[in-house]
Amino acid sequence: MAEAALSAVHPSTPILDLDRLLRPRSIAIVGAQPEPTSIGGGVLGNLEAFHYAGEIHLVSRSRDEIRGRPCVKSIAELPRDIDVAVLIVPQAAILDSVRACVERGIGAVVVFASGFAEAGDEGRQQQDELAELCRDSGIALLGPNCMGYTNYPDGIPLTFEPVDVRPLAAAGKRVAVVAQSGATAANIRFAMHARGIDVSYVIATGNEATLGAEHFIDVLIHDPQNAAIGCYVEQIRNPGLFLDAARRARAKGIPIVLLHPGSSARGRAAAQSHTGALAGDHAVMETILRNEAIALVETTDELFDVLAILSRFPTPVPGKAGVVTNSGAIRGLCFDFCERIGLDLATLSPEIEAEMQALVPPYVHVDNPFDIGTVGFANPAIYGTSVAVLLKQADIGMALLSYAGGSPKMQIAKSDAIIPVYAAATKPVILNIVGDDYPLDEKFMADVRASGIPFFRSPERALRAMAAISAYADALAATGEPKPLLSVEAIVPGSGVIPEYAGKRVLADLGIAVPRGEMARSVEDAVGAAARIGYPVVIKAQAAALAHKSDVGGVIINIADEKALRSAWDRLHAGVSAAKPGLALDGVLIEEMAQPGLEMVVGARRDPQWGPVVLVGLGGVWIEAIRDARLLPAATTRERVIAELGKLKAASLLGPFRGQPARDVGAIADVVVKLGQLMLSDPSISEVDINPLMVGAEGAVALDALFVKD
Numbered sequence: 001m002a003e004a005a006l007s008a009v010h011p012s013t014p015i016l017d018l019d020r021l022l023r024p025r026s027i028a029i030v031g032a033q034p035e036p037t038s039i040g041g042g043v044l045g046n047l048e049a050f051h052y053a054g055e056i057h058l059v060s061r062s063r064d065e066i067r068g069r070p071c072v073k074s075i076a077e078l079p080r081d082i083d084v085a086v087l088i089v090p091q092a093a094i095l096d097s098v099r100a101c102v103e104r105g106i107g108a109v110v111v112f113a114s115g116f117a118e119a120g121d122e123g124r125q126q127q128d129e130l131a132e133l134c135r136d137s138g139i140a141l142l143g144p145n146c147m148g149y150t151n152y153p154d155g156i157p158l159t160f161e162p163v164d165v166r167p168l169a170a171a172g173k174r175v176a177v178v179a180q181s182g183a184t185a186a187n188i189r190f191a192m193h194a195r196g197i198d199v200s201y202v203i204a205t206g207n208e209a210t211l212g213a214e215h216f217i218d219v220l221i222h223d224p225q226n227a228a229i230g231c232y233v234e235q236i237r238n239p240g241l242f243l244d245a246a247r248r249a250r251a252k253g254i255p256i257v258l259l260h261p262g263s264s265a266r267g268r269a270a271a272q273s274h275t276g277a278l279a280g281d282h283a284v285m286e287t288i289l290r291n292e293a294i295a296l297v298e299t300t301d302e303l304f305d306v307l308a309i310l311s312r313f314p315t316p317v318p319g320k321a322g323v324v325t326n327s328g329a330i331r332g333l334c335f336d337f338c339e340r341i342g343l344d345l346a347t348l349s350p351e352i353e354a355e356m357q358a359l360v361p362p363y364v365h366v367d368n369p370f371d372i373g374t375v376g377f378a379n380p381a382i383y384g385t386s387v388a389v390l391l392k393q394a395d396i397g398m399a400l401l402s403y404a405g406g407s408p409k410m411q412i413a414k415s416d417a418i419i420p421v422y423a424a425a426t427k428p429v430i431l432n433i434v435g436d437d438y439p440l441d442e443k444f445m446a447d448v449r450a451s452g453i454p455f456f457r458s459p460e461r462a463l464r465a466m467a468a469i470s471a472y473a474d475a476l477a478a479t480g481e482p483k484p485l486l487s488v489e490a491i492v493p494g495s496g497v498i499p500e501y502a503g504k505r506v507l508a509d510l511g512i513a514v515p516r517g518e519m520a521r522s523v524e525d526a527v528g529a530a531a532r533i534g535y536p537v538v539i540k541a542q543a544a545a546l547a548h549k550s551d552v553g554g555v556i557i558n559i560a561d562e563k564a565l566r567s568a569w570d571r572l573h574a575g576v577s578a579a580k581p582g583l584a585l586d587g588v589l590i591e592e593m594a595q596p597g598l599e600m601v602v603g604a605r606r607d608p609q610w611g612p613v614v615l616v617g618l619g620g621v622w623i624e625a626i627r628d629a630r631l632l633p634a635a636t637t638r639e640r641v642i643a644e645l646g647k648l649k650a651a652s653l654l655g656p657f658r659g660q661p662a663r664d665v666g667a668i669a670d671v672v673v674k675l676g677q678l679m680l681s682d683p684s685i686s687e688v689d690i691n692p693l694m695v696g697a698e699g700a701v702a703l704d705a706l707f708v709k710d
Helices: 039-049 091-103 121-137 182-194 213-220 239-251 265-275 282-291 300-312 328-341 350-357 382-392 408-424 442-451 459-478 500-510 523-533 562-579 638-645 665-681
Strands: 007-009 015-017 026-030 055-059 069-072 084-087 108-111 140-142 148-151 156-158 174-179 198-204 226-232 256-259 295-297 320-325 396-404 429-434 496-498 517-520 537-542 555-559 587-592 598-607 611-618 629-633 685-695 700-702 706-709
Touching: 026 039, 039 055, 039 156, 084 091, 091 108, 091 121, 121 140, 174 182, 174 213, 174 300, 182 198, 182 226, 182 300, 198 213, 213 226, 213 239, 226 300, 239 282, 256 300, 282 295, 282 459, 282 611, 282 629, 295 300, 295 459, 300 459, 320 328, 320 382, 320 459, 328 396, 328 459, 350 382, 382 396, 382 408, 396 408, 396 459, 408 429, 408 442, 429 459, 496 500, 500 517, 500 537, 500 587, 500 665, 500 706, 517 523, 523 537, 523 562, 523 587, 537 562, 555 562, 598 665, 611 638, 611 665, 629 638, 629 665, 638 665, 665 685, 665 700
Parallel strands: 026 055, 026 084, 055 069, 084 108, 108 140, 174 198, 174 226, 226 256, 256 295, 320 396, 396 429
Antiparallel strands: 007 015, 148 156, 148 198, 496 706, 517 587, 537 555, 537 587, 598 611, 598 685, 611 629, 685 700, 685 706
């Protein structure tokens, strides 16, 4: 760990000294037990196995000594100013035990006990009381409902889970692990160790009553030996602090790989029962974190795999994938699978294609994926040279060597070919041998582990990890893009739901096109407005209470003449009166009929935890039917919006389609950017909905607008 003091800031407390928690010189085990399989015995056994050099104090009400170490009967009998106390007492005794720790000047406590926020309202109240006590007294609290931590560099395992002693390399790339789930923290550790990757810290944060993953990440990035941080969270309790820590990690070149369940309703419910997390909007969280170049993954496999790759290549560059294989089947499957997961395969440049062709006989087809077929039997070196050639191409950001196993002799020959290429590479190089659990040559595996090359037994698993790496590389590069300057002078009047006619004035002030229109309070006003605008027209009832006007007959379209207008006026008022008795309208908006086009939706919302985001997608009724939309941070750019539009399921509708011209995607992007700027400039706006935004070959017109202000 770096020499700088370990500290973290909770939003409502002064600076906490995490050095006393994570690097204690003295430890008290409250509830010590002699049995190795007990929780107290497990903590003591781990400390002894790691030859912990600091002071160990034991508290036991029933024993005078344990394993030759003296015990005291209570916390009150401990020496003053012990760094950390591990509380192995029932949940009901935790508060009194912490109060006793405060009296003895103990700097930090680790609470394993469950039955707090994850157990319901009563437990949450007790956890809040525990948190307040620790904040007020300046005690660093890890937990409750946690499994503690292991500090490998300093040899301090404060956990009851059996932990193997693993000497660290004198210098090298290490992975740090922070997880709200103790089991997941352990599984990440197992996965890294199985791949020969050193782990520096494994911190299981549990319910995070005061200290969350964000506090520990902020500490871990100060260790230059940490190459990457693996993180599992069910709720990010302090988004602002998490984002600050993530930005500092990015500045130091330390990627954070994050698995965050909760995209489904049942997933959110499970998170709440597991660690007491009050899950927020998962999609908004993902949008903001991706914008800050957090490497988000969806499964534990991806968490292990992406973490292993980024620990060796922490700053991947944007680019497509290159693949070398000795199997036509793998080549064909790669095309299908990469398309399914959104991993782009590079098209070989003429220069690289010629260089690849020179490596093989004329009858071997050169492409990406590159199937060398039987050439590798006579020339195993081609496995390395072909990957090296692929990596020369500027738009290839990573390369996979995937092949069927072969004899032990061939396995070693292939590893001898690829490992030097990996060692010299500045882009990720990944190795896969197909065959699931079929045993591999011991020397081959020893060479692979010693080299550090990311190794997989499934091409699909390797490709999924590569897709996540590609997305991370793009996000990392995008953090350096200039942000749009705020130039918003529009003002949204009033509060609550803003009627459409007022919202459209705001859009017009922003430079967003709206139909020509006028407000009318009588049928005669409407007739005059329609004459000035020109038929056909649309009429819309206007009131703050009519957020969905069409549901109550408050919208009538394609009115061709004065007679039709007078009839429509009566129908509109009759429909609204029937659906909303006693509702007084602000008036009726008379507008020109828009030209046909593609209906899109552009919206924005302010998340209470994460701040403003903007949305763009297929509009009209389709937004609810097929939910084809993309979320972006409010501070987005025109270029980024256009790129996201290309990722819509219905993206083909934006180009020439069934005789229709291509739509003006630039006009859509301009609306999204302007709406994002408005959200950033006016914190009182909680929601905006432009649906539909009618998009033609040139330009886009907002046909409806809903603003909601706090």
